[in-house]
Amino acid sequence: MNIGLDMMGGDFAPLEAVKGAAEFLSSATANVHLTLIGDEEKIKEHLNSYPIPAGKYTIVHAAQVIEMNDHPTKALKEKQQSSIAIGFHLLASSKTDAFISAGNTGAMMVGALFSIKAIEGVLRPAIGAYMPREDGTLGLLVDVGLNADCKPENLNQFAILGSLFAKHILNFDEPKVGLVNLGEEEGKGNILAQATYPLLKQNKQINFIGNIEGRDILLNKANVLVCEGFTGNVVLKLAESIYDIVRRRNIHDEHFDRFNFEQYGGVPVLGVAKPVIIGHGISHAMAFKNMIRISARMLEIDLMGKMKSSFLEQA
Amino acid sequence: MNIGLDMMGGDFAPLEAVKGAAEFLSSATANVHLTLIGDEEKIKEHLNSYPIPAGKYTIVHAAQVIEMNDHPTKALKEKQQSSIAIGFHLLASSKTDAFISAGNTGAMMVGALFSIKAIEGVLRPAIGAYMPREDGTLGLLVDVGLNADCKPENLNQFAILGSLFAKHILNFDEPKVGLVNLGEEEGKGNILAQATYPLLKQNKQINFIGNIEGRDILLNKANVLVCEGFTGNVVLKLAESIYDIVRRRNIHDEHFDRFNFEQYGGVPVLGVAKPVIIGHGISHAMAFKNMIRISARMLEIDLMGKMKSSFLEQA
Numbered sequence: 001m002n003i004g005l006d007m008m009g010g011d012f013a014p015l016e017a018v019k020g021a022a023e024f025l026s027s028a029t030a031n032v033h034l035t036l037i038g039d040e041e042k043i044k045e046h047l048n049s050y051p052i053p054a055g056k057y058t059i060v061h062a063a064q065v066i067e068m069n070d071h072p073t074k075a076l077k078e079k080q081q082s083s084i085a086i087g088f089h090l091l092a093s094s095k096t097d098a099f100i101s102a103g104n105t106g107a108m109m110v111g112a113l114f115s116i117k118a119i120e121g122v123l124r125p126a127i128g129a130y131m132p133r134e135d136g137t138l139g140l141l142v143d144v145g146l147n148a149d150c151k152p153e154n155l156n157q158f159a160i161l162g163s164l165f166a167k168h169i170l171n172f173d174e175p176k177v178g179l180v181n182l183g184e185e186e187g188k189g190n191i192l193a194q195a196t197y198p199l200l201k202q203n204k205q206i207n208f209i210g211n212i213e214g215r216d217i218l219l220n221k222a223n224v225l226v227c228e229g230f231t232g233n234v235v236l237k238l239a240e241s242i243y244d245i246v247r248r249r250n251i252h253d254e255h256f257d258r259f260n261f262e263q264y265g266g267v268p269v270l271g272v273a274k275p276v277i278i279g280h281g282i283s284h285a286m287a288f289k290n291m292i293r294i295s296a297r298m299l300e301i302d303l304m305g306k307m308k309s310s311f312l313e314q315a
Numbered sequence: 316m317n318i319g320l321d322m323m324g325g326d327f328a329p330l331e332a333v334k335g336a337a338e339f340l341s342s343a344t345a346n347v348h349l350t351l352i353g354d355e356e357k358i359k360e361h362l363n364s365y366p367i368p369a370g371k372y373t374i375v376h377a378a379q380v381i382e383m384n385d386h387p388t389k390a391l392k393e394k395q396q397s398s399i400a401i402g403f404h405l406l407a408s409s410k411t412d413a414f415i416s417a418g419n420t421g422a423m424m425v426g427a428l429f430s431i432k433a434i435e436g437v438l439r440p441a442i443g444a445y446m447p448r449e450d451g452t453l454g455l456l457v458d459v460g461l462n463a464d465c466k467p468e469n470l471n472q473f474a475i476l477g478s479l480f481a482k483h484i485l486n487f488d489e490p491k492v493g494l495v496n497l498g499e500e501e502g503k504g505n506i507l508a509q510a511t512y513p514l515l516k517q518n519k520q521i522n523f524i525g526n527i528e529g530r531d532i533l534l535n536k537a538n539v540l541v542c543e544g545f546t547g548n549v550v551l552k553l554a555e556s557i558y559d560i561v562r563r564r565n566i567h568d569e570h571f572d573r574f575n576f577e578q579y580g581g582v583p584v585l586g587v588a589k590p591v592i593i594g595h596g597i598s599h600a601m602a603f604k605n606m607i608r609i610s611a612r613m614l615e616i617d618l619m620g621k622m623k624s625s626f627l628e629q630a
Contacts, residue, residue, distance in 0.1 A: 134560065134563070134564075145497055148497060148504060148505035148506075148508075149505045149506050180549060181549075182460055182463060182544065182545055182548035182549065189463055189545070190463035190464045190543070190544075190545045191463075191464050193463075193545070213548075213549070213552050214548060214549035214550065214551065214552030214553040214554075214555075214556065215552040215553065215555055215556040215559075216556070217549070217553055217556070218553070218556055218557075218560060219556070227549075228505070229497065230497055230504070230505045230508070230546065231545065231546045231549055233497035233528075233529060234495060234497065234528070234529035234532070234542075234546055234549075234550060235529065235549060235550070235553060236529065237528050237529025237530040238529040238530065238532055238533070238550060238553060238554075239529075239553075240529075240530055241529065241530040241531070241532070241533055241534070242533075242557060244530075245449065245533065245570070245571075248449070249449075249568055249570055249571070251566055251568055251571075253564055253566055255560070255564055256560075256564070256566075
């Protein structure tokens with residue numbers, strides 16, 4: 001498998017991307033070839049300090065970089081030689097099998113939506129984010145920002161996509177799916193949640209356990225938490241801010257350390273035909289290593305094929 | 316002023332309600348008369364241990380109680396002799412000037428919406444909840460559950476109501492209003508947030524500072540945070556759950572102690588013509604005392620009159 005890695009994305013690129021790639025390959029079991037996309041000279045310079053075995057990687061030079069505050073759509077169009085534009089081009093033309101970047105999140109979203117086809121039957125791809133629980137497990141919150149407005153059918157599909165990711169990547173046997181809502185009882189919610197509930201209840205491809213209130217998002221009540229991308233985004237960023245507060249207050253606690261979202265590497269785009277992972281801006285080597293590991297795992301177990309089958313089955 | 320207090324609401328009623336009332340009156344500067352609504356015998360029994368000066372209170376007997384898991388609308392209709400039903404009846408007929416309960420939240424919401432008139436011009440009342448900040452101040456998040464679906468004009472009104480509460484009760488000079496959103500830039504958001512932004516921007520009665528992301532909800536960026544009741548409710552309950560986690564993990568920290576929402580007493584219903592405060596189920600004496608204090612303050616400064624003028628001005 002050939003995984004494309006944007007070497008220019010993130011606050012500490014390309015150094016940390018090179019370190020992460022080297023670390024991954026030194027411990028990898030799968031047969032992974034990395035396509036390192038970015039400024040060739042800079043990448044080679046860092047490879048002197050953090051060598052990767054020849055034959056394990058290819059460098060694809062990218063003369064441009066989409067900066068963190070560039071306008072996503074505009075930048076993707078105007079910076080055709082940027083590492084993100086080239087990364088999606090390589091993925092779309094099957095030169096690579098997956099694409100990872102810790103660069104401009106908006107550009108990654110736009111690229112994932114418009115360069116890569118959605119899995120047949122998927123109306124809207126979504127982004128899943130991890131929610132740390134006190135028992136050490138991770139929940140998956142879908143969507144966290146790709147779809148600010150949703151229809152009930154979208155949320156129903158997020159539940160299927162999230163369940164497959166939770167089962168095969170997070171290792172939950174029959175992932176419990178909860179609908180994020182303002183009350184526990186059936187019938188509660190805004191119009192969207194009220195209309196989504198019966199769809200989830202009837203969906204035989206998932207293990208629906210009912211509504212999940214805000215107080216239970218950080219508890220291990222459901223493994224997959226479904227909501228539109230507006231609420232999901234607010235929840236994710238609020239959860240991320242908890243770690244900042246904990247750190248500022250000099251609190252050291254194993255569980256709250258798990259609110260350091262950087263360690264999870266990045267969040268998967270679910271519903272597109274190929275693995276795309278969007279990394280955190282402040283990604284270090286560990287984050288890059290984890291993003292490569294997760295996309296390798298997604299390819300290894302053919303998660304995309306499994307998702308495809310699910311939607312064929314549903315149709 | 317005559318403040319109605321539901322003595323039967325909350326997990327530790329009527330004992331803690333009696334203690335809270337007694338504590339308030341022992342330190343009150345305003346001329347407050349309390350109407351204690353509930354089981355007369357039980358109230359009198361506790362008054363033996365926690366005496367309140369005669370002439371400072373009246374007991375209104377209520378033979379029924381709306382339990383925490385009673386269906387709100389049904390219970391209010393069927394339990395006409397409940398402390399909540401009587402409490403709203405006294406308020407609606409101007410026998411009291413304010414009403415406080417830590418009982419069934421749903422019944423309190425239904426009662427506030429349907430027993431008490433909205434301020435003229437207010438399309439939908441809303442509930443404001445406090446958000447603790449590291450600098451010791453409190454932000455106000457509006458709405459946190461009364462309106463699961465909103466129109467832009469509703470959010471615009473929440474901004475006015477929240478600003479007046481933040482100015483006169485939370486003592487912010489020109490409260491900064493933020494629109495809860497998934498991105499900072501103007502133009503971001505779901506359809507509702509995108510349509511609300513220009514209304515807030517044009518609203519001369521508020522000090523609008525733009526969009527507020529999830530990561531900034533717990534920071535002192537805005538004093539009033541506006542959103543529909545769905546997202547607001549999820550955010551509030553998520554914030555409440557942080558205190559549970561902190562306590563379970565035996566972390567002692569002055570700031571995180573402020574996530575103990577019980578200490579704030581209760582949340583105000585904004586936009587109704589008379590002060591209504593909804594308390595937390597686990598309210599203790601301090602919570603009751605604070606709820607009485609806040610409703611006394613709302614009456615003292617004629618907050619309802621100020622809200623009324625604002626909406627006349629807007630019309």
